[in-house]
Amino acid sequence: xxxxxxxxxxxxxxxSTNIIPKNAETLKEMFLYVVRVIKLNxxxxxxLYDYKPRNEDELELxxxxxxxxxxxxxxxxxxx
Numbered sequence: 706x707x708x709x710x711x712x713x714x715x716x717x718x719x720x721s722t723n724i725i726p727k728n729a730e731t732l733k734e735m736f737l738y739v740v741r742v743i744k745l746n747x748x749x750x751x752x753l754y755d756y757k758p759r760n761e762d763e764l765e766l767x768x769x770x771x772x773x774x775x776x777x778x779x780x781x782x783x784x785x
Contacts, residue, residue, distance in 0.1 A: 748774040750785075 711777055754764040764785070766772065776784040 748777075750774060
C-alpha cells in the first residue's frame with residue numbers, strides 16, 4: 706500500500722479517471738485508500754442535475770449521484 710500511495714497522491718488520484726488496477730491486490734489497496742480519504746474528508750453531496758464534463762479532469766454526473774468531496778479548491782471547484 707505504501708508503494709501505491711507513493712505513486713498516487715490524493716490530489717492526482719481524484720483528478721485522474723483512467724487509473725485501472727492491474728490485479729486484485731492493487732484494487733484492494735486502492736479501495737482501502739479511498740475509504741480512508743473519505744473518512745478523513747467526509748463531505749458528500751447529492752447531485753441535483755446531470756452534468757456533462759467540459760474538460761478532461763471533470764466527472765460526468767447524473768441526478769441523484771453521491772459525490773464524496775476530498776478537497777475544496779480556492780477557485781470554487783471541488784475534487785471528488
